[in-house]
Amino acid sequence: MTEPSGSPVDLVVLGGGSGGYAAALRAAELGMTVVMIEKDKVGGTCLHRGCIPTKALLHSAETVEVIKESAQFGVNGTFESVDMGGVNKYKDKVVEGLFKGLTGLVKSRKIEVVQGHGRLVSPTAVEVEGRTIEARHVLLATGSVPRSIPGLEIDHARVINSDDALGMDTIPGSVVILGAGAIGCEFASVWRSFGAEVTIVEALPHLVPAEEESSSKLLERAFRKRGIKQELGARFEKVEHTDEGVRVHLEGGKTIDADLLLVAIGRGPVSKDLGYEQVGVEMQRGFVMVDAYCQTNIPTISAVGDLIPTLQLAHVGFGEGILVAERLAGLAVTPIDYDGVPRVTYSSPEVASVGLTRKAAEERGYEVVEATYDLAGNGKARILGTAGAVKVLASKDGPVIGVHMVGERVGELIAEAQLITNWEALPGEVAQLIHPHPTMSEAVGEAHLALAGKPLHSHA
Numbered sequence: 001m002t003e004p005s006g007s008p009v010d011l012v013v014l015g016g017g018s019g020g021y022a023a024a025l026r027a028a029e030l031g032m033t034v035v036m037i038e039k040d041k042v043g044g045t046c047l048h049r050g051c052i053p054t055k056a057l058l059h060s061a062e063t064v065e066v067i068k069e070s071a072q073f074g075v076n077g078t079f080e081s082v083d084m085g086g087v088n089k090y091k092d093k094v095v096e097g098l099f100k101g102l103t104g105l106v107k108s109r110k111i112e113v114v115q116g117h118g119r120l121v122s123p124t125a126v127e128v129e130g131r132t133i134e135a136r137h138v139l140l141a142t143g144s145v146p147r148s149i150p151g152l153e154i155d156h157a158r159v160i161n162s163d164d165a166l167g168m169d170t171i172p173g174s175v176v177i178l179g180a181g182a183i184g185c186e187f188a189s190v191w192r193s194f195g196a197e198v199t200i201v202e203a204l205p206h207l208v209p210a211e212e213e214s215s216s217k218l219l220e221r222a223f224r225k226r227g228i229k230q231e232l233g234a235r236f237e238k239v240e241h242t243d244e245g246v247r248v249h250l251e252g253g254k255t256i257d258a259d260l261l262l263v264a265i266g267r268g269p270v271s272k273d274l275g276y277e278q279v280g281v282e283m284q285r286g287f288v289m290v291d292a293y294c295q296t297n298i299p300t301i302s303a304v305g306d307l308i309p310t311l312q313l314a315h316v317g318f319g320e321g322i323l324v325a326e327r328l329a330g331l332a333v334t335p336i337d338y339d340g341v342p343r344v345t346y347s348s349p350e351v352a353s354v355g356l357t358r359k360a361a362e363e364r365g366y367e368v369v370e371a372t373y374d375l376a377g378n379g380k381a382r383i384l385g386t387a388g389a390v391k392v393l394a395s396k397d398g399p400v401i402g403v404h405m406v407g408e409r410v411g412e413l414i415a416e417a418q419l420i421t422n423w424e425a426l427p428g429e430v431a432q433l434i435h436p437h438p439t440m441s442e443a444v445g446e447a448h449l450a451l452a453g454k455p456l457h458s459h460a
């Protein structure tokens with residue numbers, strides 16, 4: 001028996017990750033009464049098992065590189081070792097601090113957080129811990145978990161996923177990483193800096209295969225220089241446990257021995273046994289289907305974040321959550337332009353992009369013109385000792401439609417490229433804007449100068 005329901009709240013949110021909590025915060029700000037149900041910790045994958053802890057690891061990795069390369073800058077330093085206990089302490093402190101802040105924010109907006117495993121029981125109700133919460137609207141935001149392939153069992157010891165990798169208190173001597181998306185490339189980068197022998201196995205012909213091909217190639221070159229081995233266009237066959245670790249078999253007979261296999265072949269939606277099908281929510285391959293306003297086929301139910309088949313990025317979840325809250329509060333909302341969402345892989349070097357790749361643009365019928373600015377010509381990049389490039393794509397005689405970058409810290413440059421692309425600036429208009437010297441951002445300006453036909457520090 002469940003407790004009788006009280007009077008309905010305006011919004012019940014199932015899942016307190018990036019998408020769910022953004023909706024809850026915005027809805028509360030707009031005067032709605034909100035209950036948020038979370039079985040683990042508010043903040044979800046991004047804060048506890050994703051973006052934040054991995055970027056902390058990447059910063060520790062960067063620190064190793066700075067010490068190892070210090071002589072190049074005339075500073076004598078000696079790298080001794082990585083203390084994983086210390087790395088984890090630092091990482092956990094960052095997460096804990098943000099978690100405290102978020103918990104306080106949720107509380108200050110008077111959002112009721114119910115700890116427990118919720119289940120959708122009707123178009124306007126969620127059941128949790130024997131209590132039925134009635135609401136005018138329900139938001140499904142149950143996120144995603146790492147997935148595997150049939151026959152490849154994650155034992156969480158020798159064959160691991162990204163959740164396991166984040167909790168490790170030792171550095172593997174050698175590791176095979178299956179999948180060269182953001183997760184695979186970021187862990188390859190961290191572990192290589194920490195001293196491991198790393199081999200990436202990717203079924204498609206390139207690292208970060210969804211990116212512009214020239215960006216993939218620059219990352220491949222940089223990773224090769226760092227000693228990260230790459231098996232591209234290679235199909236995984238099976239993994240065998242050995243006395244020392246694992247033996248990974250690729251189709252065609254090649255084998256790779258390592259201490260560990262990290263499976264990073266994507267994340268799948270969390271939607272099973274949550275009552276979604278029973279209530280009649282339309283689903284495909286486990287994803288909840290929504291319209292451009294994140295509304296499901298049932299008008300009182302919306303869904304956001306990794307649970308729906310849009311880009312699985314925390315900032316997309318934030319945007320979708322805000323959109324739903326504003327729509328439910330009766331504000332005029334605009335559908336998200338997913339092409340205009342910036343994407344960053346925080347490996348060393350970083351890969352960042354916004355807008356279309358050349359291939360996607362041509363498939364959509366654009367006549368594409370492009371300019372590439374090599375970071376070798378950029379003063380600040382030379383000072384930092386980073387290689388890479390900024391590539392700008394525009395439609396012929398039209399606006400910029402895509403920007404693709406590789407290099408240290410380019411993730412911080414993508415925000416300008418995002419404005420350029422989303423505001424449909426012409427290359428000549430951007431060329432008119434003076435960039436501060438000496439900064440990496442000048443490379444963005446230089447690429448537009450070149451595309452506008454007046455290159456400064458580059459050849460036409």
Ligand code: NAI
Pocket residue numbers: 149178179180181182183184186201202203204208209234235236264265266267311312313343344345346
């Ligand atoms: P992903 O889908 O980005 O990449 C998986 C890769 O594995 C693909 O390149 C795919 O071709 C390859 N693959 C699949 N099956 C394979 C097989 N049997 N053998 C060899 N290769 C195979 O997924 P990933 O990296 O696991 O990340 C999951 C999600 O989380 C993605 O949407 C990603 O964008 C997001 N994420 C974003 C980050 C960021 O923005 N910096 C960081 C980490 C994750």
